[in-house]
Amino acid sequence: MTIGWQVLVCGGTGCRASQSERIEKALKEEIRRCGLEDEAQVIRTGCFGFCEKGPVVKVIPDNTFYVQVRPEDAEEIVSEHLLKGCRVRRLLYVDPETHLRVSDSKHIGFYRKQLRIALRNCGFIDPENIGEYIARDGYAALGKALTGMTPEEVIGEIERSGLRGRGGGGFPTGLKWKITRQAPGERKYVVCNADEGDPGAFMDRSILEGDPHSVLEAMAINGYCTGASKGLIYIRAEYPLAVERLKTAIGQAREAGLLGDDILGSGFSFDVEIRYGAGAFVCGEETALIRSMEGQRGEAMVKPPFPSERGYAGCPTNVNNVETYANIPVILLKGADWFAGIGTERSKGTKVFALAGKINNVGLIEVPMGTTLREVIFGIGGGIKNGKKFKAVQTGGPSGGCLTEKHLDIPIDYDNLLAAGSMMGSGGMIVMDEDDCMVSMAKFYLDFTVEESCGKCAPCRVGNKRLHELLQKITGGKGTEEDLERLRNLALVIRDTALCGLGQTSPNPVLSTLDNFRDEYLAHVREQRCYAHQCRDLTQYFISPEICRGCTLCARACPVNAISGERKHPHAIDPLLCVRCGSCLEKCKFGAVRVR
Amino acid sequence: MERIATVEELRQRRESYRERLELRERSNDPERVVRIRVGLDDCGIAAGARETARYFRREVERRGLEALVVPVGCMGFCDREPTVEVILPGREPVVFGSVGLPEAERILEDYLGHGTLPETVLCLPRRFFFPGAPEGPGDDDSGREGGEG
Ligand SMILES: Cc1cc2nc3c(=O)[nH]c(=O)nc-3n(C[C@H](O)[C@H](O)[C@H](O)COP(=O)(O)O)c2cc1C
Ligand code: SF4
Ligand code: FES
Numbered sequence: 001m002t003i004g005w006q007v008l009v010c011g012g013t014g015c016r017a018s019q020s021e022r023i024e025k026a027l028k029e030e031i032r033r034c035g036l037e038d039e040a041q042v043i044r045t046g047c048f049g050f051c052e053k054g055p056v057v058k059v060i061p062d063n064t065f066y067v068q069v070r071p072e073d074a075e076e077i078v079s080e081h082l083l084k085g086c087r088v089r090r091l092l093y094v095d096p097e098t099h100l101r102v103s104d105s106k107h108i109g110f111y112r113k114q115l116r117i118a119l120r121n122c123g124f125i126d127p128e129n130i131g132e133y134i135a136r137d138g139y140a141a142l143g144k145a146l147t148g149m150t151p152e153e154v155i156g157e158i159e160r161s162g163l164r165g166r167g168g169g170g171f172p173t174g175l176k177w178k179i180t181r182q183a184p185g186e187r188k189y190v191v192c193n194a195d196e197g198d199p200g201a202f203m204d205r206s207i208l209e210g211d212p213h214s215v216l217e218a219m220a221i222n223g224y225c226t227g228a229s230k231g232l233i234y235i236r237a238e239y240p241l242a243v244e245r246l247k248t249a250i251g252q253a254r255e256a257g258l259l260g261d262d263i264l265g266s267g268f269s270f271d272v273e274i275r276y277g278a279g280a281f282v283c284g285e286e287t288a289l290i291r292s293m294e295g296q297r298g299e300a301m302v303k304p305p306f307p308s309e310r311g312y313a314g315c316p317t318n319v320n321n322v323e324t325y326a327n328i329p330v331i332l333l334k335g336a337d338w339f340a341g342i343g344t345e346r347s348k349g350t351k352v353f354a355l356a357g358k359i360n361n362v363g364l365i366e367v368p369m370g371t372t373l374r375e376v377i378f379g380i381g382g383g384i385k386n387g388k389k390f391k392a393v394q395t396g397g398p399s400g401g402c403l404t405e406k407h408l409d410i411p412i413d414y415d416n417l418l419a420a421g422s423m424m425g426s427g428g429m430i431v432m433d434e435d436d437c438m439v440s441m442a443k444f445y446l447d448f449t450v451e452e453s454c455g456k457c458a459p460c461r462v463g464n465k466r467l468h469e470l471l472q473k474i475t476g477g478k479g480t481e482e483d484l485e486r487l488r489n490l491a492l493v494i495r496d497t498a499l500c501g502l503g504q505t506s507p508n509p510v511l512s513t514l515d516n517f518r519d520e521y522l523a524h525v526r527e528q529r530c531y532a533h534q535c536r537d538l539t540q541y542f543i544s545p546e547i548c549r550g551c552t553l554c555a556r557a558c559p560v561n562a563i564s565g566e567r568k569h570p571h572a573i574d575p576l577l578c579v580r581c582g583s584c585l586e587k588c589k590f591g592a593v594r595v596r
Numbered sequence: 597m598e599r600i601a602t603v604e605e606l607r608q609r610r611e612s613y614r615e616r617l618e619l620r621e622r623s624n625d626p627e628r629v630v631r632i633r634v635g636l637d638d639c640g641i642a643a644g645a646r647e648t649a650r651y652f653r654r655e656v657e658r659r660g661l662e663a664l665v666v667p668v669g670c671m672g673f674c675d676r677e678p679t680v681e682v683i684l685p686g687r688e689p690v691v692f693g694s695v696g697l698p699e700a701e702r703i704l705e706d707y708l709g710h711g712t713l714p715e716t717v718l719c720l721p722r723r724f725f726f727p728g729a730p731e732g733p734g735d736d737d738s739g740r741e742g743g744e745g
Pocket of ligand 3: 010011012013014015016046047048049050051052054055056
C-alpha cells in the first residue's frame with residue numbers, strides 16, 4: 001500500500017516540553033487502531049520555530065498546521081482528518097489580526113515572509129534518519145567538493161557567496177577558511193561553536209536538533225579545504241537533546257562512510273568529536289572556547305594570534321558558528337551567485353533570529369538580510385502583545401543595544417545595526433513595550449555580564465560591577481545627574497580597554513539606552529520617577545478615596561497587610577509597609593488603586 | 597546504513613530515499629504538481645472513495661506521475677460520490693463525479709495523460725456548480741479558512 005499521509009510531529013526541545021512525545025505515541029496507536037498503518041506515517045521532525053504555539057503537528061499532503069495539540073487530540077486527528085479528510089478546525093492557528101483560522105502554515109504571517117536556508121530541513125525531515133537528509137541532497141555538496149573541486153575552488157565559492165560568520169562578529173567565512181588553509185602546520189582542526197550563551201537565543205540548538213547532518217557535512221567540507229582531518233563540536237551540556245541527535249547523526253554518518261576514512265573514495269579522511277561546555281557565556285568566545293576544550297580555564301586570550309593561526313593544541317583551527325556551517329552545503333550546491341543574490345550589499349543570505357519579549361508570535365525565524373525591523377516585529381512577529389505600544393527592541397543580546405521606533409525601518413544587516421549602536425550578535429531579538437523600564441533593562445543585561453565575566457581583565461571584572469552599582473543606585477531612587485555622566489564615561493572606558501568581546505560589548509545596553517532613552521534616565525534621577533512602574537523603589541501605590549467603595553478585596557489580597565480601612569469606607573495603603581507587589585491593583589474592580 | 601563508497605552510490609541512495617520525501621516536497625509546493633483531490637467524508641466513503649483514493653495513490657506512484665493525491669472532506673455532491681477534483685498546474689479545476697476505479701483510470705489516461713476530458717466520466721468545471729466561486733467547494737487548500745476563531 002502506498003503512503004498517503006505523513007504526520008509530522010515536532011520533536012524539538014520546546015514541543016517536547018509540552019508533551020509532543022506523548023502525542024507522537026498516541027497518533028501511532030490511533031493509526032494502528034484504525035488500520036491505517038499502511039497509509040499513514042508519523043514522522044518526528046526538528047523545531048518548526050513556532051515553539052510558543054507548540055506542540056506543533058503538521059499533516060501532509062494538505063499541509064495542515066495544527067497548534068497547541070494535546071495527546072487527547074490524536075484520536076480526532078486520525079478519525080476525522082486521516083480517515084475522512086476533514087480538518088480538525090479547533091486545532092488550527094487563529095490569526096491574531098483577522099481572528100480567522102488558518103490551516104496552512106504558508107498563510108500564517110509568521111511563516112509567509114520567511115526564507116529558510118539554514119533552517120531548510122528543520123521541521124521538514126526526521127533528524128535521526130540520515131536517509132531523509134540524503135534525500136534532500138544531503139552530503140551531495142561534500143561529494144561535489146571532494147570529487148570535482150579543489151580546496152581553493154571551494155574556498156573561492158564561499159568567498160564569492162559573501163557569507164559572513166553568524167556567531168556575532170560577521171567575519172567573512174571564505175577569508176577565514178583561506179587563512180586557516182594557508183597557516184603552516186602539520187595538524188589542523190575544524191571547530192564548531194555551539195556554545196550559544198546568549199540568553200534567549202536558541203537558533204543553534206534548533207539547527208543541531210533538527211538538521212545535525214548539515215553541520216557535520218559542512219565541517220567535513222571545511223576539513224577538506226583547510227587540510228584538517230579532525231572536527232570538534234563544542235556544545236553546552238545543557239543541550240541534552242541536541243547532543244543526543246548529534247551523537248546519532250555522527251554514528252550514522254560514520255556507518256555510511258560519510259565520516260571516517262577515505263570518504264566517498266576520495267582518499268580524504270575526516271572525523272568529528274563532541275566536546276562539552278559547562279555553559280559559561282565567555283566560553284562562546286573563540287579563544288576561551290579553545291582553552292576550555294584543552295581542559296584549561298575558560299578565559300579569553302589576547303588576539304592575535306587568531307585561532308586560524310594558532311588555536312586548539314597550538315594548531316591552526318577554523319572556528320565557525322553552527323548557523324554559518326548550516327549555510328555551506330546549500331551554497332556549494334546552488335552556487336555563490338544564488339546566495340549572493342539574497343540580502344544586502346555587504347551582508348548576504350539570510351539570518352535566523354530568536355524573536356522574544358512582548359510580541360504576538362514568539363519563535364525562531366529566518367529572513368533575508370535587509371528585511372526591516374518593522375517587517376520582522378510587526379509582520380512576522382504579529383505586532384506587540386495585548387495591543388500595547390512598541391517601545392524598543394534589543395538586538396544582539398547582552399552585547400547589543402536597544403533600538404527604538406526611529407530605527408524600525410532600517411534594513412537589518414551587520415553594518416546597519418552597528419551604525420545604529422547595536423549589533424547583529426547571534427540573532428537574539430527581544431521586543432519591549434511601554435511597560436518596560438529601559439534603565440532596568442540595562443541593569444538586567446549587566447546582571448548577566450557581571451555574572452559571566454571571566455575575571456581576567458580589570459575593566460570588565462571591576463568596571464562592569466561598578467556600572468551595575470550605578471544602575472542599582474539609579475533604579476533605587478538615589479541617582480543623580482552626575483551619575484549619568486559617570487555611567488557613560490565608565491562604559492566608554494570598559495568598551496575601549498576590555499580584553500575580549502565580552503567586556504568590549506557589555507556596556508552596549510547602557511550606552512544605547514542612555515542615548516535613546518535619556519528622558520527615562522532623567523526621570524529616574526531628577527523626579528525619582530519610573531514611568532513604567534518597574535523600579536519598585538520609585539513606585540508608590542495609593543488608593544483614590546473618591547473611587548474606593550470599601551469592598552475590602554485589596555486589603556485581603558495584600559500579602560503584608562499594608563492596607564487598612566473599614567468596610568464600605570475608603571481604604572488606604574501604608575507606604576512604609578507596602579512592598580509594591582501590585583496585588584491590590586490587580587484585585588480592585590473599580591480602578592481605585594493607582595500607581596505613580 | 598550500508599557504507600556509501602562513491603558519489604554515484606550516494607546518488608543512488610538519494611533516489612531510494614526520495615520517495616519518502618516526495619510527498620512532503622510536493623505538498624510544500626502544490627501549485628507545481630497535479631492535484632487530485634478526493635472527497636472522503638461519510639458519503640464519499642460509503643460510495644467507495646477510500647478505494648478510489650488508494651487507487652490514485654498507487655497509480656501515481658507506479659506511473660511516476662508528478663501528482664499529489666489529497667483526501668479532502670465532503671465536496672457537496674453527495675449523490676455523485678465519489679467526487680474527485682483534478683487541478684492541472686495553471687488550469688481551471690475540473691470536478692468528476694461517480695469516480696470508481698474504471699473512471700479513475702480514464703481520468704489518469706485521458707485528462708492527466710492527454711489533457712482531454714474523458715467521455716465516459718461525468719465531469720464539469722466546478723464553476724458550473726458554484727457560479728462565481730473563487731475557491732473550490734468544501735475544504736480547500738488555499739490555506740484560508742472562514743469562520744471566527
Ligand atoms: C563573549 C562572547 C561570546 C560569544 N559567544 C558565541 C557563541 O555562543 N556562539 C558563537 O558561535 N560565537 C560566539 N562568539 C563569537 C566567537 O568568538 C567567534 O567569533 C565565532 O564563533 C566565529 O564563528 P563565525 O565566524 O562563524 O561567526 C562569542 C564572542 C564573544 C566575545
Ligand atoms: S573582557 Fe571580561 S570576559 Fe573578557 S577577558 Fe576581560 S574579564 Fe574576561
Ligand atoms: S520545538 Fe516545536 S516548534 Fe519549536
